[in-house]
Amino acid sequence: MPLIEYTDPDRFVAGTVGPAGQRTFFVQAVEGRRITSVSLEKAQVAMLAERIDELLDSLDATADVPAMQPDNEPLSTPIEDEFRVGTLTLAWEPELQRLVVECIDSTVSVEVDDSGEPSVEVDEPDSTTLRITVQPAVAREFARRAVALLDQGRPPCPLCGDPLDPSGHVCPRANGYKR
Secondary structure, eight states: OOEEEEESOSEEEEEEESSTTSOEEEEEEEETTEEEEEEEOHHHHHHHHHHHHHHHHHHTTTTTSOOOOOOOOOOOSOOOEEEEOOEEEEEEETTTTEEEEEEEOOEEEEEEOTTSOEEEEEEOTTOOEEEEEEOHHHHHHHHHHHHHHHHTSOOBOTTTOOBOOTTOOBOGGGTTOBO
């Protein structure tokens, strides 16, 4: 299992490429000239930010730590995803007083057996893992930036909650009429 590891990287951020509604989400770690980017779903970024905040709140790990300067800079270039994230893990390392985030590439293969039934196999041994170990303040800033990033997306429809498109929105609650 290939492992890409960062311990206290210079930068650990979530970011996007593309216009709202067509964005690709990334998690990026930067250390010196070394840059690793992995792509993932918007829901995964939201869940990771939420869980980081919950974990740090439960540990009270940032109570005595001053807030970091906000990192609102764009993703570092070149932005080439190493892999697409299938699984995220989050852990607290008590000896180091650090948060550990793992992004795992799950290789999924679908095969059809003799009866025509599909079977899904997840090949974990060959999957690549990006492991990032960061201080609590860095993790808190990651979560803050991720939430701000998610808020920059398309606004939700007040009736159905689906994202509004600039070209119009066919709302199921408005019986299919554009608003």
